[in-house]
Amino acid sequence: MVCPKFFATLPVLCASIPLLCHVLLPFLCNCDAATSFAYNGFDSDEARAEIICFQSASFQDSTLQLTETGATQASGRCLYSTPIELLAAGTRVPLSFSTQFIFYIQPSSTSDLADGISFVIAPTLGGVPNSSQGFMGIFSNETNGRSSTQTLAIEFDTYKNPEFQDKDENHIGIDVNDIVSWAVTSAAYRISSSPTIQSAEDGYAVQMKGAYIQAWIDYDATTNQLNVSISRVLGGKPTYPLMSNSSLNLSSLFNEKMYVGFTASTGPLPTVLYHVYAWSFSSDGALAANISMSSGNESNSTSRIAIIVGLLLSVLGLILVLVFLYAYFRRRRRKARYLSKKDWQVSLQEQLPQEFSYRELAKATNKFNEKNRLGSGGFGEVFQGVLPSNGVAVAVKRISKESKQGAKEFVSEVTTIGRLRHRNLVPLLGWCQEKGFVLVYELMPRGSLDKVLFNHQEKISWNQRLHILQGIAAALLYLHEECEQKIVHRDIKASNVMLDAQMNARLGDFGLARLYGHDVVPGTTNVAGTWGYMAPESFFTRKATEKTDVFSFGALALEVAMGKKMSDPSEEEGCSMIEWLWKLQRNKALQEAVELILLGEGQETSDMVRVVLELGLLCCYPDPEGRPSMRRVVQVLGGDAPPPPMPTVISSPFLFSSLALTSASQDFTSLSMRSHSDDSSSLLMGHSKNMSLSVETLKEAPNGR
Ligand SMILES: *[C@@H]1O[C@H](CO)[C@@H](O)[C@H](O)[C@H]1NC(C)=O
Numbered sequence: 161m162v163c164p165k166f167f168a169t170l171p172v173l174c175a176s177i178p179l180l181c182h183v184l185l186p187f188l189c190n191c192d193a194a195t196s197f198a199y200n201g202f203d204s205d206e207a208r209a210e211i212i213c214f215q216s217a218s219f220q221d222s223t224l225q226l227t228e229t230g231a232t233q234a235s236g237r238c239l240y241s242t243p244i245e246l247l248a249a250g251t252r253v254p255l256s257f258s259t260q261f262i263f264y265i266q267p268s269s270t271s272d273l274a275d276g277i278s279f280v281i282a283p284t285l286g287g288v289p290n291s292s293q294g295f296m297g298i299f300s301n302e303t304n305g306r307s308s309t310q311t312l313a314i315e316f317d318t319y320k321n322p323e324f325q326d327k328d329e330n331h332i333g334i335d336v337n338d339i340v341s342w343a344v345t346s347a348a349y350r351i352s353s354s355p356t357i358q359s360a361e362d363g364y365a366v367q368m369k370g371a372y373i374q375a376w377i378d379y380d381a382t383t384n385q386l387n388v389s390i391s392r393v394l395g396g397k398p399t400y401p402l403m404s405n406s407s408l409n410l411s412s413l414f415n416e417k418m419y420v421g422f423t424a425s426t427g428p429l430p431t432v433l434y435h436v437y438a439w440s441f442s443s444d445g446a447l448a449a450n451i452s453m454s455s456g457n458e459s460n461s462t463s464r465i466a467i468i469v470g471l472l473l474s475v476l477g478l479i480l481v482l483v484f485l486y487a488y489f490r491r492r493r494r495k496a497r498y499l500s501k502k503d504w505q506v507s508l509q510e511q512l513p514q515e516f517s518y519r520e521l522a523k524a525t526n527k528f529n530e531k532n533r534l535g536s537g538g539f540g541e542v543f544q545g546v547l548p549s550n551g552v553a554v555a556v557k558r559i560s561k562e563s564k565q566g567a568k569e570f571v572s573e574v575t576t577i578g579r580l581r582h583r584n585l586v587p588l589l590g591w592c593q594e595k596g597f598v599l600v601y602e603l604m605p606r607g608s609l610d611k612v613l614f615n616h617q618e619k620i621s622w623n624q625r626l627h628i629l630q631g632i633a634a635a636l637l638y639l640h641e642e643c644e645q646k647i648v649h650r651d652i653k654a655s656n657v658m659l660d661a662q663m664n665a666r667l668g669d670f671g672l673a674r675l676y677g678h679d680v681v682p683g684t685t686n687v688a689g690t691w692g693y694m695a696p697e698s699f700f701t702r703k704a705t706e707k708t709d710v711f712s713f714g715a716l717a718l719e720v721a722m723g724k725k726m727s728d729p730s731e732e733e734g735c736s737m738i739e740w741l742w743k744l745q746r747n748k749a750l751q752e753a754v755e756l757i758l759l760g761e762g763q764e765t766s767d768m769v770r771v772v773l774e775l776g777l778l779c780c781y782p783d784p785e786g787r788p789s790m791r792r793v794v795q796v797l798g799g800d801a802p803p804p805p806m807p808t809v810i811s812s813p814f815l816f817s818s819l820a821l822t823s824a825s826q827d828f829t830s831l832s833m834r835s836h837s838d839d840s841s842s843l844l845m846g847h848s849k850n851m852s853l854s855v856e857t858l859k860e861a862p863n864g865r
């Protein structure tokens with residue numbers, strides 16, 4: 161077993177010269193069965209050569225698709241074509257293994273039903289006939305319950321088959337030669353060691369249908385222990401396994417060598433699909449490699465380039481020299497690391513924004529032609545264009561001379577986002593200040609979120625909405641905690657979020673952003689921001705903090721979820737959206753709003769809709785201390801942390817202004833009239849002084865910002 165360990169010391173080399181690792185080295189060190197592998201996508205020639213799909217399973221783009229599109233009563237199976245040694249050679253002592261994979265169960269479009277998917281360890285290559293529907297492609301009437309079947313399966317079952325004693329329609333089971341599971345648990349993300357999930361501290365349920373799910377299966381042969389964990393895909397491995405059973409001796413079940421892979425089946429409904437996006441496996445005692453969902457084309461083209469590079473080099477007989485050099489450099493300069501292909505690309509992209517000449521930008525935008533204009537506002541105008549030098553599509557923002565965005569904001573924008581690179585930020589490519597201030601961004605083909613959201617040109621699905629919110633939250637987490645200098649954006653709103661071609665959210669417009677060192681308390685600044693997105697306390701403290709950004713994010717999250725502008729009075733009782741939602745929440749009737757959003761959507765998203773609404777409300781909580789951090793928000797939206805508990809009483813010195821803020825379109829008199837019926841009216845009255853202060857402050861605030 162020298163080989164795998166030897167490979168592990170050469171990741172960079174193997175990535176650039178696969179021929180060396182996959183063809184030559186095995187000869188050199190004469191290792192037999194492959195013991196570990198990892199695929200982040202299945203569209204490489206390598207994956208297609210090493211995995212075999214049977215029955216109605218096939219390779220589709222970068223995934224393994226386990227049943228054919230449109231097939232009914234079908235089953236499919238994809239197996240790694242080389243058998244894995246799972247009993248120590250010549251003995252019946254089991255060996256440990258570990259695997260990770262990412263799958264997606266797409267239920268029927270008409271009835272939300274799907275059977276399930278399974279990870280399987282089987283004695284032979286090939287599929288099992290007559291294993292559709294509840295057999296999940298693992299067993300059939302002929303093989304089920306027989307010891308000659310020699311099959312271990314971990315089933316991710318999304319249908320309750322009472323005849324197989326299924327627990328519910330979202331469970332995970334360990335099947336030993338029998339579809340009636342040997343051990344079974346409802347699917348959940350486990351954060352405590354408690355055997356059952358009784359409260360949010362123990363974990364939370366994970367709905368496996370219609371979501372990207374990552375699973376981990378680890379078997380320790382010395383203790384007979386099999387652990388199974390799952391999480392939504394952005395989440396890490398849960399702290400505690402969902403299932404941990406330490407009485408599984410695989411000695412009598414297994415042959416010395418077994419095949420590993422996936423199975424799934426369909427029943428009578430034709431639109432059910434099962435995909436595996438990534439998979440790693442290891443049987444050499446180490447944990448399986450971490451995997452991720454990569455875009456297929458990328459890995460394909462890079463691996464092709466790598467093969468060509470590898471061929472050339474090996475033909476030239478440079479391999480040994482390289483190995484030698486590599487080892488030599490590693491020893492000599494431990495810190496100097498070779499850049500992987502990906503790091504290369506990132507570092508190439510990391511060049512700083514450059515100064516453009518006015519002539520170049522005029523040429524790019526056809527002399528700031530009317531036809532190229534994307535939009536205009538108080539700040540100036542935005543034009544689209546194509547840079548003549550390299551053909552990159554850009555959005556050019558020309559700041560008007562009358563704009564409040566003066567030299568200070570211009571410099572702030574160039575220096576703040578100029579240095580930031582994050583996939584959820586609009587990249588600033590450069591600037592020009594020959595004739596007034598001009599900023600050049602990468603063009604975001606889908607325009608700004610407010611247009612997409614409120615103009616109803618196209619319907620955006622709930623999953624897209626969630627994806628957008630996850631993106632903005634990730635951007636804010638990056639600004640608040642992960643980049644070098646803490647940055648408070650101060651102007652988060654739908655019109656400052658752009659959408660790229662893949663509908664990823666990109667936060668832009670850093671004209672108001674402030675930089676702080678991570679330990680510096682932000683000083684007093686002028687109140688700035690956009691009415692309706694501004695936290696109540698900012699009118700009193702005149703400070704922009706992360707918590708005021710969280711408030712704005714909450715307001716935006718509610719807008720995105722509800723598809724309505726924050727400042728629009730909603731039809732319900734003529735009060736603002738936040739008030740209405742808080743009222744529903746207090747009366748335990750938030751389901752009403754959830755149902756409203758779910759009109760025309762599948763019911764499977766209902767849990768997440770509620771989570772987003774509650775999270776949005778919590779971010780808009782009047783007391784800044786009650787708002788969650790962006791880190792928590794990112795975890796909850798990614799499904800990696802339970803939603804924070806909702807407060808039972810709303811109380812804060814800022815309550816009044818919070819309510820005032822949420823009804824931007826109404827005047828203060830009508831609001832305070834209405835407030836008398838509210839149970840917190842006494843609190844409101846106690847702060848009438850603050851009210852006048854907040855009104856004054858607002859007048860000072862620059863228009864619309
Ligand atoms: C599948 O089941 C049918 C009966 O339900 C049987 O006639 C057929 O032979 C089976 N196919 C195989 C390959 O066992």
Ligand SMILES: *[C@@H]1O[C@H](CO)[C@@H](O)[C@H](O)[C@H]1NC(C)=O
Nearest residue numbers: 290291292293295300301302
């Ligand atoms: C499997 O066998 C049982 C009886 O042994 C029978 O009732 C059932 O219909 C069979 N199922 C299939 C799919 O052939």
Ligand SMILES: *[C@@H]1O[C@H](CO)[C@@H](O)[C@H](O)[C@H]1NC(C)=O
Nearest residue numbers: 378379380385387400401404
């Ligand atoms: C299984 O989980 C338990 C509890 O967290 C842990 O102690 C053990 O090391 C795990 N075993 C494997 C094989 O991962």
Ligand SMILES: *[C@@H]1O[C@H](CO)[C@@H](O)[C@H](O)[C@H]1NC(C)=O
Nearest residue numbers: 252253381382383384409411
């Ligand atoms: C499992 O069973 C085999 C054969 O009975 C035995 O050699 C092995 O020690 C057992 N493993 C454990 C961990 O009990």
Ligand SMILES: *[C@@H]1O[C@H](CO)[C@@H](O)[C@H](O)[C@H]1NC(C)=O
Nearest residue numbers: 342343344404405406407408
């Ligand atoms: C493992 O599962 C078996 C079968 O359900 C059960 O009898 C046993 O108690 C379980 N062991 C542990 C440690 O959970």
Ligand SMILES: *[C@@H]1O[C@H](CO)[C@@H](O)[C@H](O)[C@H]1NC(C)=O
Nearest residue numbers: 395396397447448449450451
């Ligand atoms: C996988 O990622 C986790 C963190 O998410 C890390 O702790 C672990 O070491 C990684 N495992 C491998 C094999 O790289």
